[in-house]
Amino acid sequence: MTGISLSTCSIEELDSKPHSDEYRQRIITAKKQLGEKVMILGHHYQRDSIIEHADETGDSFLLARKAADSDAEIIIFCGVHFMAESADILTNDNQIVLMPNIRAGCSMADMADLPDVEACWNELLANSNLLDPATREDAELPAESGSSYLVPVTYMNSSADLKAFVGHHGGIVCTSSNAAGVLEWALERAGENGKVLFFPDQHLGRNTALAMGYNNDDLAVWNPMMEPDWQSLNAAKFVLWHGYCSVHQRFTVDQINDLRDAHPGALIIAHPECDRTVVDAADASGSTEMIRRYVEEAPSGSVIGVGTEIHLVKRLDAQYSDKEVICLDPGVCPCSTMYMIHPAFLAELLENLIEGKIVNQIVVPPQIADDAILALNRMLSIIA
Ligand code: 13P
Ligand code: SF4
Numbered sequence: 490m491t492g493i494s495l496s497t498c499s500i501e502e503l504d505s506k507p508h509s510d511e512y513r514q515r516i517i518t519a520k521k522q523l524g525e526k527v528m529i530l531g532h533h534y535q536r537d538s539i540i541e542h543a544d545e546t547g548d549s550f551l552l553a554r555k556a557a558d559s560d561a562e563i564i565i566f567c568g569v570h571f572m573a574e575s576a577d578i579l580t581n582d583n584q585i586v587l588m589p590n591i592r593a594g595c596s597m598a599d600m601a602d603l604p605d606v607e608a609c610w611n612e613l614l615a616n617s618n619l620l621d622p623a624t625r626e627d628a629e630l631p632a633e634s635g636s637s638y639l640v641p642v643t644y645m646n647s648s649a650d651l652k653a654f655v656g657h658h659g660g661i662v663c664t665s666s667n668a669a670g671v672l673e674w675a676l677e678r679a680g681e682n683g684k685v686l687f688f689p690d691q692h693l694g695r696n697t698a699l700a701m702g703y704n705n706d707d708l709a710v711w712n713p714m715m716e717p718d719w720q721s722l723n724a725a726k727f728v729l730w731h732g733y734c735s736v737h738q739r740f741t742v743d744q745i746n747d748l749r750d751a752h753p754g755a756l757i758i759a760h761p762e763c764d765r766t767v768v769d770a771a772d773a774s775g776s777t778e779m780i781r782r783y784v785e786e787a788p789s790g791s792v793i794g795v796g797t798e799i800h801l802v803k804r805l806d807a808q809y810s811d812k813e814v815i816c817l818d819p820g821v822c823p824c825s826t827m828y829m830i831h832p833a834f835l836a837e838l839l840e841n842l843i844e845g846k847i848v849n850q851i852v853v854p855p856q857i858a859d860d861a862i863l864a865l866n867r868m869l870s871i872i873a
Pocket of ligand 2: 594597734824826
């Protein structure tokens, strides 16, 4: 195999070495040799030197659907760990899912773990008259009249064992592109006086519930590090986990105002992981795929301010040269974990496959996958 040895290299070291053409050529050659048995999926936040090799690009919903529909023997997921886990759950036993760098996680997903969510779940049930949907004969059906349930909803950005918890307890996974439909589904199964427990991203939960017509009194936050505020928890329709994305929480209303001052008439779109004030001040909000479409459909000559990860914003600006696409935060950092997928790792992974070596496989144990797939299939049934 050609190229530098990766075992001792950091991403910074890899980026500082002038090997980009070499990686590119190695990826193209290896991919050609492997042919249709390999499919590369690339999330919108990936760097351009990965995206150019992707067979499909998209947001987390679209990529989950592509994985579920694919016949490829080997799926290489260029994104973060929870996305690859979901692809493994949604593909069949004859397909395998690999990641170029297995260390690419998501700091928001890490903000909720199974023991903490189980503790919250047990306390909410013990302090209310709500029932666990796992006690129902058919959790797919709307709640029987007069019954009230606590329905768990997890954002796609969560580990497989949390998706399994949700599947087991009659709940559902959501993504930023179908969150409103998912919350409607959950509320129907919660019943008139039921509740939804939403984790880990408080912002997506809050932005979606408020856009559906609920108000702040209908929302309470569960922080596992703090004493529960039972007055607001008991009154709430939605209990939101205290999670957030460190990239999206950097966007502010002042940045939107500054951009509008500098470019009167500018359009603004923000990802729903941003704070409520930012989503309120924006003209639109949506998943990474919705942001891509918003830019595509904006009239020629538009200036569009975007509140999301910088790789996607820069790519849209380059792709639509008749429009100016600007990141709301001029100093924003990339998502550091998405950035861990370096072309050097992709080249090495593909060359290993040619040599018959499978590395960095994502394997979700069957006892977790069996429950998680219930929640993922419910998610896929809600149109984005
Ligand atoms: P999308 O589902 O919009 O692609 O979002 C995933 C994500 O991690 C955003 O930070
Ligand atoms: Fe996770 Fe935020 Fe990165 Fe999305 S942008 S993968 S939520 S850390």
